[in-house]
Amino acid sequence: MSEILSAPYVLEYTYTRSTGPVVGRFLESLRYEVLEGVKTADGRVLCPPLEYDEEGEPTTNEFVQLRPSGTVKSWSWVQEPRKGHPFDRPFAWALIQIDGSDNAMVHAVDAGKAKRMKTGMRVRLRWADEKKGTIRDIACFEPMAPFLPGPVHLEYDVNPGKHYSAYLRGLQEGKFIGGRDPEAGKVYVPPRGADPMTGNPTSEYVEVPDVGVLTTFTIIRIPFEGQKLKPPYCFGAIVLDGADSPIYHLISGVPHDEIRMGMRVKANWKPRDEWETSLENILYFEPTGEPDVPFDSYKEHL
Amino acid sequence: MRDVAIVSFSQLPSVKAIDAADEPELVQPVTADAMKQVGLTQDDIGFTCSGSTDYLPGRPFSFVAAVDGLKAFPPIRESHVEMDGAFALYEAWVRLLHGDIDTALVFSFGKCSLGPVPDILNLQNDPYYVQPLGLDSISAAALQAQAMIDAGKATERDFADVVARNRRNAIDNPNAQIKGDFSVDAMLEEPYLSSPLRKSFCPPLSDSAAAIVLAAGDRARELVKRPAWIRGIDHRTEPHALGQRDLTTSPSSTLAAEKAGLGKGKGKLDVAELHAPFAHQEIILREAMGLGEDVNVNPSGGALAANSLMTAGLIRFGEAASRILSGDASRALAHTTNGVCLQHNLVAVLEGE
Numbered sequence: 292m293s294e295i296l297s298a299p300y301v302l303e304y305t306y307t308r309s310t311g312p313v314v315g316r317f318l319e320s321l322r323y324e325v326l327e328g329v330k331t332a333d334g335r336v337l338c339p340p341l342e343y344d345e346e347g348e349p350t351t352n353e354f355v356q357l358r359p360s361g362t363v364k365s366w367s368w369v370q371e372p373r374k375g376h377p378f379d380r381p382f383a384w385a386l387i388q389i390d391g392s393d394n395a396m397v398h399a400v401d402a403g404k405a406k407r408m409k410t411g412m413r414v415r416l417r418w419a420d421e422k423k424g425t426i427r428d429i430a431c432f433e434p435m436a437p438f439l440p441g442p443v444h445l446e447y448d449v450n451p452g453k454h455y456s457a458y459l460r461g462l463q464e465g466k467f468i469g470g471r472d473p474e475a476g477k478v479y480v481p482p483r484g485a486d487p488m489t490g491n492p493t494s495e496y497v498e499v500p501d502v503g504v505l506t507t508f509t510i511i512r513i514p515f516e517g518q519k520l521k522p523p524y525c526f527g528a529i530v531l532d533g534a535d536s537p538i539y540h541l542i543s544g545v546p547h548d549e550i551r552m553g554m555r556v557k558a559n560w561k562p563r564d565e566w567e568t569s570l571e572n573i574l575y576f577e578p579t580g581e582p583d584v585p586f587d588s589y590k591e592h593l
Numbered sequence: 594m595r596d597v598a599i600v601s602f603s604q605l606p607s608v609k610a611i612d613a614a615d616e617p618e619l620v621q622p623v624t625a626d627a628m629k630q631v632g633l634t635q636d637d638i639g640f641t642c643s644g645s646t647d648y649l650p651g652r653p654f655s656f657v658a659a660v661d662g663l664k665a666f667p668p669i670r671e672s673h674v675e676m677d678g679a680f681a682l683y684e685a686w687v688r689l690l691h692g693d694i695d696t697a698l699v700f701s702f703g704k705c706s707l708g709p710v711p712d713i714l715n716l717q718n719d720p721y722y723v724q725p726l727g728l729d730s731i732s733a734a735a736l737q738a739q740a741m742i743d744a745g746k747a748t749e750r751d752f753a754d755v756v757a758r759n760r761r762n763a764i765d766n767p768n769a770q771i772k773g774d775f776s777v778d779a780m781l782e783e784p785y786l787s788s789p790l791r792k793s794f795c796p797p798l799s800d801s802a803a804a805i806v807l808a809a810g811d812r813a814r815e816l817v818k819r820p821a822w823i824r825g826i827d828h829r830t831e832p833h834a835l836g837q838r839d840l841t842t843s844p845s846s847t848l849a850a851e852k853a854g855l856g857k858g859k860g861k862l863d864v865a866e867l868h869a870p871f872a873h874q875e876i877i878l879r880e881a882m883g884l885g886e887d888v889n890v891n892p893s894g895g896a897l898a899a900n901s902l903m904t905a906g907l908i909r910f911g912e913a914a915s916r917i918l919s920g921d922a923s924r925a926l927a928h929t930t931n932g933v934c935l936q937h938n939l940v941a942v943l944e945g946e
Contacts, residue, residue, distance in 0.1 A: 302648075314722075337837075365737070365740040370784065370788075377726055388836075397835055398726065
């Protein structure tokens with residue numbers, strides 16, 4: 292059998308098309324960034340305009356100007372555009388009902404990602420930079436979010452007060468400083484300036500060690516706005532030895548399913564040369580390996 | 594009205610590419626075979642009609658070249674539609690109703706392997722408002738599929754179920770291109786071509802050709818024991834602009850089926866061969882024509898298993914008629930669509946005697 296020959300072949304027709312009074316007027320208006328629909332005999336508005344409606348009735352030649360926005364009636368996301376598509380990056384095809392019209396226009400939506408596309412979404416028209424009197428004078432549509440940006444930005448100088456300053460200075464030196472009302476004897480870490488049980492000033496500073504009891508904890512598995520760590524991670528309440536109020540910190544160095552209430556933990560500090568006036572000097576608390584303490588010994592602090 | 598029947602059917606297996614065949618080479622085997630099955634030659638044929646589109650081979654007037662696949666001397670009565678061959682069958686049926694001839698040959702050929710078919714089909718769109726945007730056929734169908742999902746009429750899993758059933762049916766069809774047991778879950782993992790359409794929800798593109806011989810009245814009874822009588826046939830079309838239609842319904846199919854007598858006559862439908870290139874379109878067509886679970890839809894595998902453009906519709910007629918000719922079915926429906934998103938639909942009801 293003889294070999295089958297093959298060669299590339301391009302088919303082109305350099306046709307021109309007459310547009311007529313209805314399509315022609317619509318396309319001409321696009322040059323001036325004017326979007327028009329045509330009224331049907333029964334009072335509906337078609338955009339893009341047609342010479343006849345679907346009942347075969349001639350439309351009225353009465354044009355109405357429309358807002359350059361609309362609603363998506365159906366859509367299709369194209370992740371890999373084909374040759375001839377209006378974009379060479381991912382985009383959506385859509386049927387768009389222009390506001391004030393009763394039919395829908397086929398066009399493209401420049402939405403960036405598929406997740407932004409939804410039937411019923413609002414879109415606004417984006418005009419092409421250069422107009423040629425064709426449907427592509429409409430470059431595309433783009434999502435119209437029903438939100439205004441509303442950021443708040445205010446600048447303050449804060450200071451933490453005398454007692455908290457003492458606490459933070461202590462941390463800078465690798466120490467935990469608490470406060471005590473000499474009469475009541477309860478030690479608050481960090482110091483609060485007053486004992487909330489007596490209302491007396493916590494006039495004495497007390498240093499407590501960086502070792503204590505994990506009284507309760509939670510494992511965070513959900514992401515949220517502003518989160519610094521990747522879930523899952525454990526956050527716990529630690530009552531340091533000699534303190535009567537807990538501090539809160541990350542619990543690590545132990546599998547999550549082995550973390551338990553009553554576990555003895557100690558601080559894991561950053562290298563000394565990185566210490567600041569911050570609890571972030573401590574990376575996390577980790578088990579000491581000592582036996583757990585009984586529930587009754589810390590139940591008051593829960 | 595004169596009774597007209599399908600008396601024979603021939604097709605080339607639908608494959609990805611038939612390299613070694615130009616138009617006459619595609620047409621000659623199927624027309625010769627369809628005539629030979631009933632002992633006829635071109636000299637016995639009263640009217641010949643074909644369906645094809647020149648844009649597939651990219652050759653203007655390729656349909657004229659196809660006539661070289663026939664014996665056309667002395668000159669024959671011949672016509673052509675730039676549509677699926679099923680619409681050529683409709684024209685031949687109308688021609689037989691004139692009463693002066695008793696036989697007709699219908700054929701079509703589609704060679705999808707030569708050009709960029711999804712882009713060629715953009716030429717079906719409105720040249721003012723849509724063509725300049727480059728709306729390919731897969732993206733147009735995707736707008737329809739998404740509308741189905743938004744209307745709560747189907748899910749992607751429903752689309753995959755349609756594909757799995759058709760391609761499983763095609764296992765028994767030696768002429769189908771894609772066949773086998775395909776996993777619905779695996780289909781749902783495929784990337785989108787144009788969302789929500791994944792590759793499996795779209796038809797293959799095939800090269801093929803098909804031919805049918807029609808005969809009227811007693812001539813049909815002479816040629817075969819059990820002609821597949823065309824009890825009713827009708828086609829209807831909807832507005833061209835996609836934005837003027839509810840894409841989730843097919844009122845043209847509903848009306849064509851009604852006018853073809855689907856609801857009339859004796860009893861239940863055994864088989865329906867639907868020309869639904871995209872999976873979601875079968876769901877639309879079944880609803881539009883009221884085809885329940887008891888109807889055996891696409892035992893051949895349909896267009897999701899073999900899709901030679903301009904031929905896949907005529908093959909639906911041939912597949913439906915074959916089951917009547919063989920005695921396996923008493924009443925069958927054949928359907929063909931044309932245009933973007935099921936714009937235009939042709940329905941026939943076929944019966945044995």
